[in-house]
Amino acid sequence: MDGIMSKKNLEYLIERNDNIYEVVIGLEVHAQVTSNSKLFSSSSTKFGAEPNTQVSLVDAAFPGMLPVINEYCVKQAIKTGIGLKAKINNKSVFDRKNYFYADLPQGYQISQYKYPIVGEGNVILDMPEGQKQVGIERLHLEQDAGKSIHDVDPSNTLVDLNRSGVALMEIVSKPDLRSPDEVNAYIKKLRSIMRYLGTCDGNMQEGSLRADVNVSVRIKGSTDLGTRCEIKNVNSIKFMQMAIIYEANRQVDLIEKGEEIDQETRLFDTKKNETRSMRSKEDAHDYRYFPDPDLLPLEITDEFIDKLKSEIPELPDDKKKRFIDEFKISPYEATILVSDIDTAKYFEEVVAKMGKNRDMKLAVNWITGELFAVLNNKSIEIAESPISAKNLAKLINLIKNGTISGKIAKTIFELMLDGDKDPQIIVEEKGLKQQSDPKALEALIDKIINDNREKAIEYKQGKEKLFGFFVGQAMKVSGGKANPQLINEILKKKL
Amino acid sequence: MTQITSLSLFELIKNIKEKKISSNEVSKSFIDRSEKSKKLNAYVTENFENCLKLSKEFDNKPNFDLKLPGIPIAVKDLFCTNEVRTTAGSNILNNFVPSYESTVTQNIWNEGGILLGKLNCDEFAMGSSNETSFFGNVQNPIAKDLVPGGSSGGSSSALAANLTPVTIGTDTGGSIRQPASFTGTVGLKPTYGSCSRYGIVAFASSLDQAGPMSKDVKDSSILLEVISSFDKKDSTSIDYKRNNYSSDLTRNIKGIKIGIPKEYRVDGMPDEIESLWKKGIEYAKDCGAEIIDISLPHTSYALPTYYIVAPAEASSNLARYDGVKYGLRSYGESLIDMYEKTRSEGFGEEVKRRIMIGTYVLSSGYYDAYYLKAQKVRQLIKQDFDQAYNKVDAILTPSTPSSAFKIGEKSNDPVSMYLNDIFTVPVNLAGLPGISIPAGTDKNNYPLGLQIIGKPFDEQTVLNIAYSMEEKINYKNNITDWWME
DSSP: OTTOOOSOOOOOEEEETTEEEEEEEEEEEEEEOOOSBOSSSOOBOOTTOOTTSSOOTTTTTOTTOOOOOOHHHHHHHHHHHHHTTOOBOSEEOOEEEEOOOTTOTTSEEEEOOSSOSBOOEEEEEEETTEEEEEEEEEEEEEEOOOEEEOSSSSSOOEEEOTTTTOEEEEEEEOSOBOSHHHHHHHHHHHHHHHHHHTSOOOOTTTTSEEEEEEEEEEETTOOSOOOOEEEEEEOSHHHHHHHHHHHHHHHHHHHHTTOOOOOEEEEEETTTTEEEEEEESTTOOOOOOEEOTTSOOEEOOHHHHHHHHHTOOOOHHHHHHHHHHHHOOOHHHHHHHHSSHHHHHHHHHHHHHHOTTOOHHHHHHHIIIIIHHHHHHHTOOGGGOSSOHHHHHHHHHHHHTTSSOHHHHHHHHHHHTTTTOOHHHHHHHHTOOOBOOHHHHHHHHHHHHHHTHHHHHHHHTTOTTHHHHHHHHHHHHTTTOBOHHHHHHHHHHHO | OOOGGGSOHHHHHHHHHTTSSOHHHHHHHHHHHHHTTGGGOOEEEEOHHHHHHHHHHHHHSOOTTSSSTTOEEEEETTBOBTTBOOOTTOGGGTTOOOSSOOHHHHHHHHTTOEEEEEEOOSGGGOOSSSTTOTTOOOOOTTSTTBOOOSSSHHHHHHHHTTSSSOEEEEESSSTTHHHHHHHTOEEEEOOTTSSOOTTBOOSOTTTOEEEEEESSHHHHHHHHHHHOOOOTTSTTOOOOOOOOTTTTOOSOOTTOEEEEEGGGSOTTOOHHHHHHHHHHHHHHHHTTOEEEEEOOTTGGGHHHHHHHHHHHHHHHHGGGOSSSSSSOOOOOSSHHHHHHHHHHHHSOHHHHHHHHHHHHHHSTTTTIIIIIHHHHHHHHHHHHHHHHTTTOSEEEEESOSSOOOBTTSSTTOHHHHHGGGTTTHHHHHTTOOEEEEEEEEOTTSOEEEEEEEEOTTOHHHHHHHHHHHHHHHOOOOOOOOTTOO
16 A cells, blocks of 8 residues: 555665765656646547547647647646645746657647746655655646557557646656655655645656656765666556666766766666666756747736645645544554555545544554455555445444454454344354353353363463463354453453 | 629629629639730639539529628649649649548538639749749739739739639748739738648748738628637648638728838839838828837848848658659659659759758758748847737838839749838738738839738738728729730
8 A cells, every 4th residue: 555664764875886876866756647638739638449439630740730728737737846845936948848759749749848836946865764845846738649559460560549638737857865764755745745736646657747857877875966877668657767776877887987977868678687778978868948939828816826826635744643643543554555646535434434432543453454454455545445434433443343253354354244244144144143141151261161171270280371271162152253351351260 | 783703702692692693603604804915824723614503503592691692713732622622823733633632621611602713923932923834824913014913913813803702812932922912802811820721732831821812801801700719630730810801801990000010111112112101191180090200120131130030941741752753753763863853854943942942951060050040030020010019009111122023024034023012011921911911013013012911810800901991992904905805
């Protein structure tokens, strides 16, 4: 699940011949804006459609076709900016980034260069050793390109323009990240914020979230930035981490050999687990950015921004704070619960359904323990949980009020998985109710002592270990339903 | 009765409405004359059969409430027309048939107009003589081997030769007004944002504007009323209250203040242009206008500014013609090879020249010195006009620094060709409305035009002044039909 940092996050350093290097990382995340239609046309953005079925004349850049800004995408970008605690610019400009490629129908990408819609902000990472703030340089809106398919036809490249014109937010971080673990936490936090806001679904498999990773190294303690390499278009956190580790070590090796690092764009080969040069700085494209004359500058009033601010839901950082204050759970537990909006929602629903006599400890443990295990096993999201928050709350309450033991609860939990069964009904149907009637338990214990007279004597003579034997017998005879606390009390009395 | 083809649009509409002539008769007349005028090379694509069919349909079910009831109209081949080939005068779009219609032409068809054909123009509207067209030179009906101007050269030629009652062109730096001036016709470039650019093959997006071309001012007012509309599909289209230009048209311009910018008196300007301008001033006075000397101090920077801004935008706008999606594709060993061959074979020399200039001025390291500087100068040019309009309602200048020249005379001298636009370009840079009306002839009897420039969105004043002066000037083209056997 998101946000769990199980291992201790030691500083990530690379040692070579008495030199200690630190890694400096900045990310350019490309997040697909959640929107039914594209940034400058009304074509659908639905994932997985047949090739070239979601392409308008504008997306295919037919002669005389003109872009018209999709206001919804602008709102989404502003909301994201607010979520990143960033400055929203009242005026921003769309520029053309000119280059030729088969899947770029216009021969330019409409992007924002000098004047992005969102300026500086920051993101808080919850690392095991504490919180870390990562600066956001900017967020801008741009069009996605189409897709070139090289492996279907042996002699031709095929082009699918379904993605062409889809709105992306490019979120550029400052070079504040220092380790693969921080990159992991950063991407997850960004995704979490955008999912809370509903501005990007963060689905990396579908390419909704990709990143260009800038990596450089320097001697630990130095404040100068080393020459960086940009690793293009990495589409999973795991690959980002692998690419960083490879690239940082490559750069350190070069420095140790006394060689120069070329500022270049590199590709990460996921099969060979290595980065390789794509183009050097000298070969870098001259994109010839200039303001797109087909579009007016984007003017956004403070009133418009304020209105969007009022629509922003409670975000992970605030929610975490509230969970700690209101529910008295630990910061670690709160971090886990808020990292994903659906988990947070589920948790809050369980809490609400538990009612007055709620037990937070039980709620947290059951969600992050049993439930997460099931979700992980089935590879499903909490939104598709086979057990509803309502029924999990009931189960927890049954434990809390002594109707069932924790052990029985696990049995019931397994049974609930099949069709989200009501635990109360399972208890009744299977007769799993805990025996808490002292008289019945006394009779049961009397019988056990009677049947094991010799052991009872041994216990009385001082063999205290045998107490466990009697508890075990009581549980066994009762089919596990006996209230363990009562059994303990009665046994102590009777023996 | 006069020949149908020499009637003005206004007269044609009147006759059709009064059922004196049918749409089909009108269409036939223009088609017959067009058939006999192939030597002018005004058409790239004829739509004659379809036009006849549609005109019959109109006559069977006429709607006389429309503004252009059953009127056949040929348009510049820069407007995308649904299911009718649209080439922009280029080999690269030689085979291109749009599945959509430009807003401007759609407005015409919505008011009863019928497409007669697509008219020749300079390739991607880049030229001042129609010599850059892939489809060959266009003859000016005024005299043999004379250019009709450009880039809307097919439009001006067809109009002056009575092959179409009116037409529409596009004007990026003078492409409506200069050919109008060269052919003794009227051409209006409206305020930027007046006519939608949707569906018009783009040359320089921040300058391109469609406009009417006609035999007289009244006809331009009728056509402007039809084609000017706010369009959500064009983000630079402006939502403002448009006049009923034809019914609001008046010759009463008493007390209107007309500015005469001293900077338009350029070095080496022929005497006949100078004297035409002087005559124009007298005509304006006769019409009751007040003449005021003004200054537009940054005028001399307009042409260099234009030749940075327009190629810059064009270099990017023309990137989409890459052989991948539509239009010409030449065979290549690789993607890059295919690009190079397609664009080498698809584009002509002038287009390539401008793509290179545009690419250069946008290059990193040169952007600030050229493009950015040009944008700043453009602002200064705009401010010149803003200041002038504190004092005057409109500005009177010559349309061009010379009359029409011979085919081939300037085709190897791009700079001399570019100088043609010297009086028209500032108007595009400032986004203002401007009209060219015929005002006299030079020593060869070739027509010369005067330009009236207005305030933004004040096409009405421009039209009114032109309408009033037109009566006083009383210019008549002397066309001999020399190109017919």
